[in-house]
Amino acid sequence: MLIGFLINPIAGMGGRVGLKGTDGVVEEAILRGAQPVSEGKARQALRQLRHALEAGARSSDIRWLTCSGAMGEGALRATGFEDIAVVHEAVETPTAEDTRRATAAFVNAGVDLIVFCGGDGTARDIAQIAGDQVPIVGIPSGVKMYSGVYGVSAERTGEIIAQFVAGGLDCPIVDILDLDEERYRKGEWAVRLVDSARTPYQPTCTQSSKALITEHADEAFKADIAEYLDEEIRSHRTTLFVLGPGSTVKAIAERLGIVKTLLGIDALLEGAAAGADLNENALLKLLDIYPVAQLILSPIGAQGFVLGRGNLQLSPAVVRQIGIDHLTVVATPAKLKRTPVLRFDTGDLELDARLADRRFLPVITGYRRRRLVPIST
Template sequence: MRRIGVVVNPIAGMGGRVGLKGTDGKVEEARERGAEPRAPERARAALDALAGTGASVELLAFDGPMGADAARAVGFDPLVVGAPSGSEGEGGETTAADTRAAVHAFVERDADLILFVGGDGTAVDVAEAVTECDSEIPILGVPAGVKIYSSVFAVRPREAGIVAASFEDVETGEVNDVDEDAYRAQEVSTELRAIAKTPVAEQRQASKQTGGGSVATLAEGVAEEVRPGTTYVLGPGGTVGAIKAELGFEGTPLGVDVWRADAGNGRASGAVPTGKVVVRDGGAADIEAALGERNVVVVSPIGGQGFVFGRGNQQISPEVIRRSTIEIVATRAKLDGLDALRVDTGDPDLDESLRGWHRVRVGRYERRLVDIE
């Protein structure tokens, strides 16, 4: 039986339909404009889909509008583990402290998943509370806020319920929030506020980050995960070039370089990982000869075409690919401009084995599922 903690932010999204571009600090104004609570309905939609899967689940919830009401409305009998500190009427004045208290209660009762209903602000509260508990319980958001810039949300409420019942694995997701005052002034300024474990599922939305630095943060993410003694085959292009720079050397812009991490390599925060270039601008034979026991090929798809292998990086031979783990990296903008990823290694059997869904790194922590056709 899967134990799921459900927490609802009853006021999330109230400012959207009345043009407030967010609800933070604007609840009373939203009500004066005639706003109606949105989150309870979306919570019921997610939980109705969860019930419809027939999965064996136990729901934990805070009382009233913070979860128990929605659960009972679709036929669940939730275990009530607490209550909001303020008003408990639908749309009542619950607080971020109530959300965090609910998360602490779920962690104490060994929940397998926290299903929360709200927007990015709620996601921040949930993720930070999980961290406060020194826990790695995965979280999954039911989108109910005005703006959703985090990758821990399902694309729609119904999909959230289905994923909650059926997920089998988790990965790291980004929790971003936007400055609502700037947003109301037509400026989008997002900030990475937390990272959290979240279910692996095609029905999750991608993170949205704006402004410069996406290539830089992606490169930092690769460098932070460098493994001691591992050999890295680094393909051509600007995105991978940023990774080479993060590893401490000037790479060959249109060539393939090979870099090996020191056996005792450990990276402190902000430090450059230690290692050495063993092949610069190498051909296939040079690269094959440089491979070690653990190898990682890092490549970025060709913009507009989507080729991961076979265009501009033929030096990365089928032999190299077979002996390596593949890390595909790309900015969100590049992926958004592609209909699919493609391979043309010259080896039909290898091409076939590479087809299917792959996790493409698009940020410091986030990966997006993309199909190689």
């Protein structure tokens, strides 16, 4: 098995010194006394991987492609891996461009998996090159990690890699999110959905009967949600369905046989596309013609924004026009696990208050399944 491995040596450095990210502020971080953290995290994960490979009585047959020195080779050698080829020479202070070049070299060599150590910035740079083709998995080491590609800890990520090597994991598509760090450092939440990628999914432990750990892939839950909403959409022929961004909502459109933009707002009528990548004006025009409408959205993972992040086209006017009782929220159980509360920030305080007034929102999590999730007030 061929695995591409890279470390973003500066990832996570901003966090300890209160910088909320390290993009473009490496020098300042170092000045403030930040120490590299990612090499250590990477070693933890790799040690766990070695351990799991040995415990599983499987001979380690991983061939590594990596970058020189602190961008990968060092950690691999330090943890006892030997079959290593360096495909990218790292500079002392690598940039996003180094990540992208290394990824391109991995993809060209036909790797089965890309393992990286970093945060959302690194994930974004890799996903941009790897697309939906090569699965990626992140050893969590960044300041912010909202994307769905990380293990819950460095050690657990090592286990995921081991299971992937053993052939036991599916690779569903997940969202890649990133903060606008410039705004974030000013204390503003500004997470955006930037891309999607495949990742080996170590299933969350879902409960089957009683004593069993059972697993269910995220992708399967998306399919369940899609199947359920497919029925709902088909049984409301005259309703205009407005579909928000993200892969969960996209899966619904795909089930209906419709191509949906990942990041845009699209509309459906009578099971057919009625508009793609709509802006506020276009939405308001459509709603004039089709006043009976339903809005389908998925919250942004972890921080839980349903409205006001990544879907500004859905302005207060649009939401009022659709009606706050015509809001359908969907999310996979794994996403909800990371998302304890839902938030509304439309910029219209009165509207936000009305949306939050119900205190709990039923979120569709599967076929005829919902979960009541508290709304932040």
